[in-house]
Amino acid sequence: MDLDNQIPENKKFTVFNVVVGIILVGGLVLTILRFTKGLGTVTNLDNNNPWGIWIGFDLLCGVALAAGGYVTSAACYIFGLKRFHSAVRPAILTAFLGYALVVLALHYDVGQPWRLPYPIFYSPGTSSLLFEVGLCVFLYLTVLFIEFSPAAMEWLGLKKLRNWVVKLTLLLTIFGVILSTLHQSSLGALFMIAPSKLHPLWYSSYLPIYFFISSMFAGMSMVIFEGSLAHRHLKYKMDETHLKESTGVALGFAKAASLVMMGYACIKIVGLSIDSNWHYLATGWGLWFLLELVGFVLFPAILYAMGSREKNLMFIRLASIWTVLGIVLNRLNISVVAFNWHLPSAERYYPSFMEIGTSVFIVTLGIVVYRFIATRMPILHEHPDYKAH
Numbered sequence: 001m002d003l004d005n006q007i008p009e010n011k012k013f014t015v016f017n018v019v020v021g022i023i024l025v026g027g028l029v030l031t032i033l034r035f036t037k038g039l040g041t042v043t044n045l046d047n048n049n050p051w052g053i054w055i056g057f058d059l060l061c062g063v064a065l066a067a068g069g070y071v072t073s074a075a076c077y078i079f080g081l082k083r084f085h086s087a088v089r090p091a092i093l094t095a096f097l098g099y100a101l102v103v104l105a106l107h108y109d110v111g112q113p114w115r116l117p118y119p120i121f122y123s124p125g126t127s128s129l130l131f132e133v134g135l136c137v138f139l140y141l142t143v144l145f146i147e148f149s150p151a152a153m154e155w156l157g158l159k160k161l162r163n164w165v166v167k168l169t170l171l172l173t174i175f176g177v178i179l180s181t182l183h184q185s186s187l188g189a190l191f192m193i194a195p196s197k198l199h200p201l202w203y204s205s206y207l208p209i210y211f212f213i214s215s216m217f218a219g220m221s222m223v224i225f226e227g228s229l230a231h232r233h234l235k236y237k238m239d240e241t242h243l244k245e246s247t248g249v250a251l252g253f254a255k256a257a258s259l260v261m262m263g264y265a266c267i268k269i270v271g272l273s274i275d276s277n278w279h280y281l282a283t284g285w286g287l288w289f290l291l292e293l294v295g296f297v298l299f300p301a302i303l304y305a306m307g308s309r310e311k312n313l314m315f316i317r318l319a320s321i322w323t324v325l326g327i328v329l330n331r332l333n334i335s336v337v338a339f340n341w342h343l344p345s346a347e348r349y350y351p352s353f354m355e356i357g358t359s360v361f362i363v364t365l366g367i368v369v370y371r372f373i374a375t376r377m378p379i380l381h382e383h384p385d386y387k388a389h
Contacts, residue, residue, distance in 0.1 A: 020367075023361055024361065027358060027360070027361025027364070030042060030354055030358050030361065031108075033354070034358070039111075042352065043351075044350055044351060044355070045349070046349075049340060049348070051109075051339075052109075052336065052355055053351045053356065053359055054359065056331055056335030057359050058105030058108075058359055058362060059102050059109075060187060060331035061327060062101060063102055063183070063215075064211070064218040064219075065219070065222045065324065066097075066098025067095070067184065067216065067218055067222070068218075068219035069091050069144060069176065070173075070177050070180040070219065071219035071223070072084060072088050072219070073088060073092065075252075077170055077173045078170075078173060078177070081252070083245060083249070084245075085245070086242045087246075089151055089378075090227065090230060090379055091223050091226075092144060092148050093148055093151075093374070094222065095144055096141070096144040096145060096148045097370055099141045100141065101362050102137070103116075104365075105358075105362050119134050120134060129189055129190050132182065133183050133186045133187060133190070136179045136183035139175075140180060140183065143176045144176070146168065146172055147173075150162045150165050151373075151379055154385070155378065155383075184215040185209065185211055185212040186208065187211050188208040189207060189208045191203070191207055191334060192207055192208075194339075197339055197341075199285055199339075200275065200277050201272070201277055201281075201289040202289070202333055205271075206267065207334075210268065210271075213263070213267065214264060214327060214330065217257040217260045217261050217264065218323070218324070220257040221320040221324050221327075223249070224253055224257075224317065224320035227249065227250065228317045230374070230380060234375065237375060237380045238381055239380075241381075241382060242381055247311075250317075254307050254308040254320075257304050257319075258304035261298070261304070262301050265301070268293055268297075288337075292326065295326075296322065296323070297326055300319040300322040300326065301319075303315050304319045307319060336351075
């Protein structure tokens with residue numbers, strides 16, 4: 001299959017390129033303001049609200065939605081589900097870019113990027129959850145880089161080095177799953193130190209479990225969502241194997257996501273019962289909690305199940321978008337909306353338009369880099385020189 005002959009003519013002034021160009025220029029301006037004028041210039045953060053959407057969205061959501069890397073690799077290489085093999089490289093690329101952008105976004109929040117190695121190499125705080133999260137993210141980002149590197153090596157023609165790295169696949173997959181289990185759950189554990197600040201409906205001793213389980217169906221949903229976008233805009237880069245297996249990947253992950261989401265909803269209800277927080281459901285906060293649980297967990301889980309049973313890809317793709325939005329809602333509820341819930345409205349945190357603009361800039365940057373790599377390296381197709389491998 002001659003993929004090179006199917007690449008459409010490059011057009012410099014498409015709507016996509018113009019919009020992306022405006023966002024990137026605006027993001028660079030905001031970046032300069034942030035690192036020259038300080039946090040107060042671009043954010044609404046204060047001593048009562050030290051964490052905003054740069055943590056709630058860029059970090060918590062970014063880490064959860066990048067979980068497709070460990071989920072897909074584990075399914076293919078640990079559980080032996082080889083029918084998901086074509087989805088591994090796109091999932092690994094998405095995860096690698098997701099974690100890289102999480103680290104980038106973290107610099108906007110904490111500043112001083114030259115001090116990034118300090119917590120790990122110079123002054124480790126081994127009793128701190130943040131140290132564990134930072135160490136695991138650092139190690140897992142390294143693992144993702146190595147897992148992604150064979151595609152770059154095939155593109156560069158580094159055949160011997162590529163073959164050596166591929167031999168480490170199973171070891172890297174196991175290590176990646178262990179690291180993901182640790183830091184996905186630890187991000188939830190961070191909020192357990194603030195029982196008086198987080199609303200009781202979201203605060204629970206099971207927060208680490210909630211975060212880890214939700215990362216599984218978040219990762220599967222992101223793989224389906226990313227695959228849908230790739231089929232729409234990068235289909236000319238896909239080979240016959242990828243096109244043939246894509247439906248099976250969507251159906252398999254839809255069934256698995258549905259089961260995990262149902263289990264997650266049951267555990268949430270058990271946690272609600274153990275903490276005796278039923279009376280909060282009769283309040284406005286309770287309605288918001290039910291909207292999250294029923295509207296963005298149970299409904300898409302049912303839609304996934306229907307799509308899997310009926311082999312309806314439209315249902316599955318809709319459920320994947322719905323689930324991704326639900327993950328974003330959950331992480332923002334915990335870190336922003338239901339955090340400091342007892343404060344008067346005037347003292348609550350509301351993100352500035354420059355904070356939102358910076359987050360849009362970081363997401364757009366990830367899309368641009370993904371598109372650049374996917375159109376040049378063997379991500380959505382097999383390199384013709386390595387099909388026998």
